[in-house]
Amino acid sequence: VKRLTIKDIGAILNVNPSTVSRGLKDHPDISIALKNKIKAVAESMHYVPNAAAVNLRKQSSKVIGLIIPEISMYFIPNVINGINAALSRLGFNLLILSSNNSKQKEAENIKICCNHGVDGILISLSQESNNLDHFKIVQDLDIPLVIFDKTLKNQNTYNEVLIDDTNAANTCADYLVKNGCKNILLLLGDNRLDITKKREQGFKEYLISHKIKFTINYATSAFEAKANTLIELGKNNKIDGIFAMSDEIMIGMHAALSEINLTSIKKIVISDGILPKILSPNFAFLKHDGYQLGTASADTIISEINNKNTNSLKTQQYLLTELIFPNNQ
Amino acid sequence: VKRLTIKDIGAILNVNPSTVSRGLKDHPDISIALKNKIKAVAESMHYVPNAAAVNLRKQSSKVIGLIIPEISMYFIPNVINGINAALSRLGFNLLILSSNNSKQKEAENIKICCNHGVDGILISLSQESNNLDHFKIVQDLDIPLVIFDKTLKNQNTYNEVLIDDTNAANTCADYLVKNGCKNILLLLGDNRLDITKKREQGFKEYLISHKIKFTINYATSAFEAKANTLIELGKNNKIDGIFAMSDEIMIGMHAALSEINLTSIKKIVISDGILPKILSPNFAFLKHDGYQLGTASADTIISEINNKNTNSLKTQQYLLTELIFPNNQ
């Protein structure tokens, strides 16, 4: 089975391949009659242009590489949906690669993107990526790249789309304290992650300046977060407020609280809100909208692609977050 | 900024482009000395082969199109991870497209895959896809295609990888009844979905033949499932067992039960097990392993790609499921 080419269509209609090409593209020079004939044949015989040939010619693949630390159920699906929504309108599609939080894999993924001739790269850094040395190839090839969500302090080589983690955590602390909490449990994620450090810092800053007692606990999975919550609550029965820094941590905390049937504690979580809304109407959350992060990141990479020549200044784009109060408040 | 080509490298070293090509590919004909020189230049100047040109030449893109009904947090991330694990070993990558459960979008996605010159397509059908008319182009172009998870009854044009939903639900019913349940609540998903019908049928079949009372309830979201659970339990306080057909439904049910602090009811859910294990150790679940579904589907498409000429018989591959008992049993 051989695929139909414009040459074949040309042979059928006794016209030159280039005429077929123009006919299919509605070139004004071609007569309407011939155009219709060409289109009819192409349609009926299921002609589909050879992507590789078109890309080669146009030097563009209409594909964006998306590199993420892991394909998890938390947050990522929303981000992808947001990216897709913004990109598909413009005819771009996604090559999705996971670095599994390995810097080496991330470097490989970057190479894969380059090899595939993507028009741009969207990347959220792996936890191991303490520098951007492995990005050099992207610069050499002059491929537009945007870092989103998980990034590196003080890099100014690439555009960024993110939330202000420190400030978000600060807001969460403010919420609990304003609601009378005097003894707060901080349930944080993997303490090697930059995002964990920032959220911890923002939260602690507020508590310290307001002289509020707190306990810090780290967990690397929902399962661990559940176990740790039970342990911490067992150790200290004065705890009256909990901060969960992510959906993953929150789901563990929720399981723990629901197991011991404890509802009196104030809770706040940084989340896109889907899980908190379902699991309990009593969660307050700081909405960190993955979908919006996706669309904003996509928009940024697109405008970079369109202004590839003009070497504009790189910027940090901080998304707004919003405090959502629980139903009972 | 122009990308380096083998022609450029050839010019630098005063050799023919084809020599460079062979040198980079470790062709035995090229002298080691020259090979090293070529590789050194390529490395130092960050040469990366033009994918479009290679694809055009080789008539292969090393890309698999993945079309799914929606990018949700349930199940899909595992499937993608499984597919990736199997594919990346072989140098294949994924173009991921969501049909948003629309048949028209699914048809568009199929076209996008064809346009991008994917080497194969993995697809889980949208709920609207009541026939496969829109797959015609795939056959015309002779692109390998495998349907996984969500499929159509009695199609035998494409290979399939799936679980036996009817039987899985049957096993769940057996579990609850053997554990003494006399009054069972079936929490099902969207009743327009084939998967819902099959699981309902399998479950009901068993209950009817064992003369057990039951109530059926449909929900199209976790949120709805939660509300409905509360309603059904309010209407009938004899309910002693609940079947949730998916993670999404289960999370709603769990929220409901935890809100009214009801732990006595037996529960079973069809799930990959991650959420049940976290949310409550008292869930039994029929393990439907997304990761395994992914690897099996990927393996199938790969072998189809490799045996493209031999028009082998199409098969249904049913994955094994496993009943996992709760901790307290």
Add this chain to the structure above:
DNA sequence: CTGTTAGCGCGTTCAC
């Protein structure tokens, strides 16, 4: 061991 040539399928410039 290395160079020459041709062609993958398409789009574009130039000619008629």
Add this chain to the structure above:
DNA sequence: GTGAACGCGCTAACAG
């Protein structure tokens, strides 16, 4: 209006 020719970058067959 349409055809002819060229080149995008790479590889494989054929020479030598």
